[in-house]
Amino acid sequence: MREKPILRVATKLLVPFILLFALYVQFHGDFGPGGGFQAGVIFASGFILYALVFGLDFARDALPAAVRRVGMSCGVLIYAGVGVAGMLTGGRYLDYSVLAADRLAGQHIGIFLVELGVGLCVFTALTTIFFVFAGRNRDLGPGD
Amino acid sequence: MEVPGLFNYWMVVVLMMAGLYTVIARGNLVKKIVGLNVFQISVFVLYITMGKITGGTAPILGGGLALYSNPLPHVLILTAIVVGVATTALGLALIVRIREAYGTIEEDEILDMERGET
Amino acid sequence: MTISEHLPALVVVLPLMAAPACVMLRHPFAAWLVASGTSWLCLLMSALLLRQVADHGAFSYQLGNWAAPWGIEYRIDMASAFILVIVSAIAAVVSLYARASVAHEIEQSRQYLFHALFVVCLSGLLGIAITGDAFNLFVFLEISSLSTYAMVALGRDRRALTAAMRYLVLGTVGATFYVIGVGLAYMMTGTLNMADLAARLPAVIHTSTAQAGLAFLVIGIGLKMAAFPLHFWLPDAYAHAPSAASAFLAGTATKVAVYAFLRMVVGVFGATGILAVAAMADMLMVVAVLGMVVGSAVAIWQTDIRRALAYSSVAQIGYVLLGISLLTEAGLAAGIVHLFNHAVMKSALFLALGSVFLRLGSVRIADLAGIGRRMPLSMAAFLVAGLSMIGVPLTVGFVSKWYLVEAILHKGLWPVAVLVLLSSLLAVVYVWRVVEVMWFAKPSALALTAVEAPLSMLVPTWMLAGAAVWFGVDATGTMAVARAAAAVLMTGVGQ
Numbered sequence: 001m002r003e004k005p006i007l008r009v010a011t012k013l014l015v016p017f018i019l020l021f022a023l024y025v026q027f028h029g030d031f032g033p034g035g036g037f038q039a040g041v042i043f044a045s046g047f048i049l050y051a052l053v054f055g056l057d058f059a060r061d062a063l064p065a066a067v068r069r070v071g072m073s074c075g076v077l078i079y080a081g082v083g084v085a086g087m088l089t090g091g092r093y094l095d096y097s098v099l100a101a102d103r104l105a106g107q108h109i110g111i112f113l114v115e116l117g118v119g120l121c122v123f124t125a126l127t128t129i130f131f132v133f134a135g136r137n138r139d140l141g142p143g144d
Numbered sequence: 145m146e147v148p149g150l151f152n153y154w155m156v157v158v159l160m161m162a163g164l165y166t167v168i169a170r171g172n173l174v175k176k177i178v179g180l181n182v183f184q185i186s187v188f189v190l191y192i193t194m195g196k197i198t199g200g201t202a203p204i205l206g207g208g209l210a211l212y213s214n215p216l217p218h219v220l221i222l223t224a225i226v227v228g229v230a231t232t233a234l235g236l237a238l239i240v241r242i243r244e245a246y247g248t249i250e251e252d253e254i255l256d257m258e259r260g261e262t
Numbered sequence: 263m264t265i266s267e268h269l270p271a272l273v274v275v276l277p278l279m280a281a282p283a284c285v286m287l288r289h290p291f292a293a294w295l296v297a298s299g300t301s302w303l304c305l306l307m308s309a310l311l312l313r314q315v316a317d318h319g320a321f322s323y324q325l326g327n328w329a330a331p332w333g334i335e336y337r338i339d340m341a342s343a344f345i346l347v348i349v350s351a352i353a354a355v356v357s358l359y360a361r362a363s364v365a366h367e368i369e370q371s372r373q374y375l376f377h378a379l380f381v382v383c384l385s386g387l388l389g390i391a392i393t394g395d396a397f398n399l400f401v402f403l404e405i406s407s408l409s410t411y412a413m414v415a416l417g418r419d420r421r422a423l424t425a426a427m428r429y430l431v432l433g434t435v436g437a438t439f440y441v442i443g444v445g446l447a448y449m450m451t452g453t454l455n456m457a458d459l460a461a462r463l464p465a466v467i468h469t470s471t472a473q474a475g476l477a478f479l480v481i482g483i484g485l486k487m488a489a490f491p492l493h494f495w496l497p498d499a500y501a502h503a504p505s506a507a508s509a510f511l512a513g514t515a516t517k518v519a520v521y522a523f524l525r526m527v528v529g530v531f532g533a534t535g536i537l538a539v540a541a542m543a544d545m546l547m548v549v550a551v552l553g554m555v556v557g558s559a560v561a562i563w564q565t566d567i568r569r570a571l572a573y574s575s576v577a578q579i580g581y582v583l584l585g586i587s588l589l590t591e592a593g594l595a596a597g598i599v600h601l602f603n604h605a606v607m608k609s610a611l612f613l614a615l616g617s618v619f620l621r622l623g624s625v626r627i628a629d630l631a632g633i634g635r636r637m638p639l640s641m642a643a644f645l646v647a648g649l650s651m652i653g654v655p656l657t658v659g660f661v662s663k664w665y666l667v668e669a670i671l672h673k674g675l676w677p678v679a680v681l682v683l684l685s686s687l688l689a690v691v692y693v694w695r696v697v698e699v700m701w702f703a704k705p706s707a708l709a710l711t712a713v714e715a716p717l718s719m720l721v722p723t724w725m726l727a728g729a730a731v732w733f734g735v736d737a738t739g740t741m742a743v744a745r746a747a748a749a750v751l752m753t754g755v756g757q
Binding site: 069070072073074076077080081083084086087091092093094095096097 | 268272275278279281282283285286324325326327
């Protein structure tokens with residue numbers, strides 16, 4: 001894609017906005033449509049667009065495998081951890097009301113953290129799936 | 145009911161049968177996975193359809209609207225979509241590795257090779 | 263709140279959290295340590311839950327403190343607690359075995375993946391057993407299934423890949439059928455809670471929507487539990503998966519699917535009386551008997567012993583379904599106790615075979631000639647579990663067949679009882695054929711190179727083989743639990 005300046009410039013312009021929109025969907029998810037899964041997918045799509053246009057190696061440098069693996073694990077752990085935190089503070093598993101002194105504030109913190117975990121996990125999982133498939137293809141050679 | 149009436153449900157049936165047929169009848173593994181996806185999507189449509197209430201809006205608080213569609217099927221289907229994505233990813237990953245191990249993704253050719261091995 | 267009140271959530275969450283820990287550690291031994299420790303903790307928690315139910319009766323746990331019909335409820339009664347114990351016990355024993363076996367069969371860089379998948383699968387299976395929500399059951403079903411497909415694909419040769427693929431396609435079709443069934447039931451009742459469904463379904467069961475829902479549920483779960491005509495994915499998957507995975511899956515995966523069948527079809531739809539009216543029970547009986555006889559017969563002709571055992575699993579599911587199809591408490595109890603008994607003996611057989619594979623690199627019947635003299639302890643365990651498979655007295659296999667035949671005769675269906683005995687005779691053939699080669703044939707050149715399996719694999723094998731005898735000699739405990747579980751599931755059905 002080296003000879004396609006329009007694509008390259010357009011991508012450079014678009015990617016920051018895609019990521020920003022993902023963050024909006026993530027953090028506005030408690031008040032309107034949105035949430036961790038959608039945000040994670042949009043965030044991942046930004047990286048995938050970048051990888052498609054600028055090549056896999058650059059994208060891999062931006063998001064190394066180790067980071068993705070830790071992100072995936074942390075996402076699940078944050079989700080499950082919030083549930084356990086509810087247990088430790090005297091409620092049931094995934095009971096957010098007890099996370100803060102105020103019931104409503106507790107619900108807010110709980111759903112915020114859970115969605116954060118979901119978003120992180122979905123984002124890293126989807127980029128990993130993409131990188132793994134894209135990386136495979138190259139090893140097969142031109143004939144395949 | 146008006147003319148469209150049960151249109152959604154008919155579409156669900158058509159999609160479901162098309163998907164299932166593709167899964168059963170196609171030997172190409174990628175086509176099988178595509179068929180599986182169509183089959184799953186028909187179920188998503190089924191759930192979304194049953195949640196819809198004529199004239200109902202999105203169930204967001206504060207709008208002052210009393211009539212809203214049932215949000216529960218949407219939540220369920222969000223989960224089912226995640227499961228579907230994971231299944232598709234795993235299936236495609238398997239196909240890539242099958243391609244590397246056998247050199248083909250046609251089921252009958254793979255079966256012939258396996259028969260030779262046992 | 264004390265920790266004991268949170269056990270229902272912890273028993274599912276702990277293995278789920280162990281999986282990312284395994285992935286982050288990446289070291290094979292550390293990952294194994296986490297997986298095995300988790301499995302044993304789950305066994306401890308399941309046993310405590312069973313005690314709690316036995317002492318104080320069934321109870322619920324509301325996730326997120328949302329009240330039952332709206333929120334997701336974990337419901338622990340005798341039936342679910344028994345399944346929890348079966349699954350976590352098999353997982354705990356197999357996890358001990360897995361270290362040496364996995365180290366031998368899977369390349370170093372991927373071993374941590376096996377352990378991570380193992381705990382995810384465990385979490386899903388325990389979730390199916392504990393949840394009281396029909397859709398939540400689907401989610402757990404897919405969690406366990408997806409990790410199972412990946413575990414099968416980690417197998418030794420390339421045929422593991424196609425086996426995993428076939429399993430994935432059929433498993434997903436099965437799960438989707440299940441979702442359609444639940445969706446149709448939800449359409450008519452507006453609830454997903456199992457207890458609530460059971461209460462509301464009788465009013466709408468005459469509609470074709472609800473009846474179609476039941477049909478979808480039966481076929482969907484039937485695919486997952488590899489009931490005869492829907493079993494085609496199973497032999498390949500068990501034959502080519504890593505040995506530890508075969509042993510774990512053979513003991514747990516189909517059992518949990520049977521439990522899902524019991525819960526949804528007998529527990530929820532049973533209350534409507536449709537099982538007796540629509541000749542469903544009779545159809546189920548025909549399918550069960552066919553599976554029993556055909557499964558055992560096909561097992562005789564296999565050259566790969568793991569395939570023979572897989573076909574025998576199809577036959578054993580037939581026994582369980584036969585017990586269910588009687589629609590009496592005694593029949594159901596026989597079926598449920600067979601879930602436990604079969605899990606113990608089939609896992610023991612697969613573990614013993616895994617040891618052979620470790621030493622010989624093959625489990626084809628011709629290569630096993632005379633292996634009994636080279637690996638006497640492993641093969642003695644195989645013999646014990648094999649005798650139990652046939653149904654020799656003082657083993658668990660005898661216990662379940664005894665109660666099953668008793669329940670059948672109580673209904674006056676003596677031709678069916680004869681078929682059960684016929685299937686047992688076929689089991690004699692497929693077990694004895696292997697045992698004879700192992701112990702009495704002249705050792706092959708390959709067998710002469712073998713030595714006894716390492717202690718870390720011998721001990722788990724014998725734990726299960728020992729259990730097959732222990733619970734065969736004294737079946738009062740397991741039978742009491744199975745009867746209580748059957749009573750819970752039959753509440754709506756009536757006699």
